Amino acid sequence: MVESIARVRHIRVTPQKARRVVALIKGKQAEEALAILKFAPQGASEPIYKLVAAAIANARVTADKDGEFLDEQDLYVKNAYVDEGTTLKRFQPRAQGRAFQIKKRTSHITVVLSTPEVAETGTGAQTKKASK
Secondary structure: OOEEEEEEEEEOOOHHHHHHHHHHHOOOEHHHHHHHHHHOOOOOHHHHHHHHHHHHHHHHHHHHHHOOOOOHHHOEEEEEEEEEEEEEEEEEEOHHHOEEEEEEEEEEEEEEEEOOOOOOOOOHHHHHHHHO
């Protein structure tokens, strides 16, 4: 089983908008997720597309390092989540000398790709249930 993680931090996309895009690809095959992200109209889809592509490349490198066979068609998005990053605080000048605060939010996006686990037959837990 190969598992790879890719992260991008301090990306200038609000977490709320990024979570909408990440929800589209959770549980999908990696190649299918890339196809969905390529044609998604949201602005956050481009950095998430690059992140999934980086996670695929990380899986390839991990498999080569461990000497395992990796079929990229087997990779799926095991987990993907968005955390809130730092907030840049800016001020907008307004009438009569006032100033309104503008919060420019950032996100930390994480994508975990994995190959499905092969179910072992004849494990200890299954033989105990069969004997009862």
